[in-house]
Amino acid sequence: MKQTGAAGAGTNNQGSLQMYIQGLANRLQDIADRVPERVFAQTAEGALTFGQIGAAANEVAARLLDRELVKGDRVVVMMANSLGALAVIHGLMRAGLVWVPVNPSLVGEPLAHVIRTTQPGLVICDAGVEPALADCDAAQGIPVEILRDRGLPAGGGVPATSCPDPADLAAIMFTSGTTGPAKGVMVSHMMLELAAEGVALCADLVPGDNLFMWEPFYHIGGAQVIVLPLIRDVHLTIADRFSASRFWQDVAQGGCTHIHHLGGIIQILLKQPPGPQDRAHKVRIAWGGGCATEAWRPFEDRFGVQIRECYGMTECSSLTTWNDEGVVGAVGRPMPWFDIDLRAEDGRILGPGEGRGEIVVRSSLSGAITQGYFRNPEATARALRPEGFRTGDLGSWDAEGRLFFHGRMTDSVRCKGENVSAFEVESVAARHPQVVDAAMVGVKADIGENDILLFIQPQPGHSPDPAEIWQWMARQLAPHQRPRYIALVPDFPRTPSQRIQKHLLPDDPALRWDRLSAAALVTPQEARP
Template identity: 55%
Template sequence: MTHILKGFIEEFNTKANHHPNRVFARFNGEEITFARLKTHADTLAAHLRLRGLKPGDRVAVMMRNSQFSLPVLFGIARAGAVWVPINAQLKGEGLRYILAHSKPKFVLCDVEYLATLKDCGAGTPSDALITIGGPADPGSLEAILRESKAFDDVAPDANDLFAIMYTSGTTGRPKGVLVSHGMLRLAGEAVQRLTAMRSGDVFFVWEPFFHIGGAQLIVLPIVEDVTLAMVDRFSASRFWDQVRGSAATHIHYLGGILQILLKQPEHPLDRQHAVRIAWGGGCPKDVWKKFSDRFGVEIRECYGMTEASSITTSNSDGVVGSVGKPMPWYTVEIVDENGNPCGPDERGEIVVRSTLDGALFTGYLDNPEATSRALVKSALRTGDVGALDANGNLWFHGRMTDSVRCKGENVSAWEVESLAATHPLVEDCAMIGVEAYVGEQDIKLFVKAKNGKSIDPRELSGWLTERLAPYQNPRYIKVVGEFERTPSQRIMKHLLSRELHDCWDRLTTGQSVGQAGSRDDQAAKSML
């Protein structure tokens, strides 16, 4: 395959014109053909243009996966606008900041999130709001898609901006990664290589599209004759029934998904499915063989970042625990703190370079400082720790900076600490990651009360729950009398206890498991 960065909308239009009845996706079993998707995308694009949208304007979207997800994404792209995906779990200041920072011309929002949107204080005007999934009033997406309008503008090219995808920072607010049409198309090519996909394959899609892990899948039916089998959300108890019902050949994982599936009761039908490959990031070495043996699938691990078109390396050689070797358009180097190359098996920062212009992002939205730290001499400084073995396989060893990988999300300590510090009883606080029951890590928050005050962890947890996304909400809270500090008064986080039994635990002293389903389903739900 010749590696040329290109857009995907023109290619989609061509395929829709030549094969209108080919099935692009099925959502909960309902067929979405290329023709239907193109008609809906064109209609939405034409509607937005009639309401004043110009190419390059931004459209924020806060929605769960539904039958409207693909028309929304393709309609925004078709109009030459820039998609701003918003994690549907966000609320309060986190949501307000992204809307204020990205300055969208329109906001498309599931009806169930209207109150959250209003309460965050972003001040979204009513004439900029398009609702999804509610009464089919004139301003709803459902009503718009019934209009069936034509749209004939030139399709965006590879270098045009497709999305601003916010990823949690490590010492500050979330950063808006500038993702081009070409980057998303390249992500599709990477998935094609990683998964050895072929014509007729079916990719099971449970992940939300507001993640790059989900977004990269929308180009797969364009680059190859495959079908997406979409469901509204992940369910551990229904997962394999859904996979069997869709005849899926590929499943995707992140975070603790594989562990959650392993914890489900063994069943005679565990191997009765069409899945050949499970692919994704975050499969622990001890889970790899257990999952493969039980369910009869091949594990293919990868590593990447939104900033580098999603996938940088892929493991197609079966080296258990490794994230594999670089895609043909990338090179990976491990450097020490002085920028010098590390030797085989020596740990250092993962640095990514590309021979393909446009494969790496151009920067973060309105954040030149963060951009200059990430892009140094045309190379991406990932902030991740890794090592290369003698055979060129990359091994991932975690984040260098102050963040926690929790339930499939990068959670910035700054985000949680800055919010917790505003509680009227909290004088100071610190957040760390600790061992999780499932997945990568759980969050432990240490708090010091103001002089003469006392803190009830249960009350504080309830207060945080109202203001943080579920994946940001600390599981553990420990009240301390004082923090050990550096001479510059920074809290010495490496000295904080990582014990799980010396603190208040939200899952064992908060809502009981019986009130909200199984522990595994709770953990999985909090990832989405």
């Protein structure tokens, strides 16, 4: 059964939407020329106007083209959030060069993988990144430009090239790489513009809104936000990073109306000590993905903010569905330019009440879905299929045609003859009052397939007993879902979007509590699911 939801109405608008897409560089220059005094963002250095960012983008574009870079050349950018980074990104888009955003803390083989894959003509980085580049064999011989001044460059240059077309490649954005080597998603100017359009719908933006931006520019969550003022009459309040302890203070001082949540941020904010700052703000909507169902209503009730959950991937213009109906746990209905099927393992299309299937995304709007992974034809062929983009994510429909997300198909463990979803086990663990977050992985079993190892980050100041946590979880999990091992870690290695990097978790059996060798086991009565 095909579920179109909002996409049914949107199909009639797809032609007009494609005509509406002008290209981000065109939009920036148009607004900078017409209303140069309009505010683009509030920063620690003060207000940033369209006139300033437009001139800075032209200056950067002209300077880069003077290096004899040509349209389509790749440029790796390793910069933390700053005015200088903002100018570089918009300058690259203005010049028609391909932005390759890279976390400035990346080192070693992950950095070499990005360099080898993209073969950039230039690396632009913050001061302090040079040692990582010097140690990277793949970066040898590539020109490096170090931006020691994090401020906005003075305008004056005029690039000797027209603005790129919406279909041109804007960026190669590498996936998080939580379980293996990262893949470079090819993102067009049109895809970035659609990503911003998706945010505007999900967040219910109106003229004058002010979005608090903590996301790193080099992640799709940040990239789509720094182009929002180009498509709506809104502005940004830019922070240098996410800080749970000062989050609401920063939001209130900025006068922000919207916040963005990713990964475990909702839970992290909920576990901060209550205080007067909880309601001393103007925020009305938190939009994003990854809100645990048990945290949804408590967050709304405590902070007076409506949660609007969405689902998506960089490969499909970032946002694929959004929930504006307030149904807890749902990721909603498709964006107007998308349709979704849920496919069973045998290829059947599933409808409401027919269980879980892989989320497959389709669009008749040319360019809404990536052309593939840069220089990775094998991964491209696996994902881009005749039936649509195979996300590798599990979903189900409710009776009204709303989508529910159930985690990655590959993020599961075969245990006692059953596939155990990490998403479901981690959600239970995260509800424990002494737990900040949790991550489940599989380890080789003594007999059979795998055993479950659960990593737990305790609340600050707590040293929970793994046996007690196991007993508490056992009452809420089926026998095959219960972890054999529990390991406590002070913190999790995370991606810029706050996803846990499971492949970096410690692999030392000595650090694990083992249920089978524990002195005190729960009784069958206590362990009843």
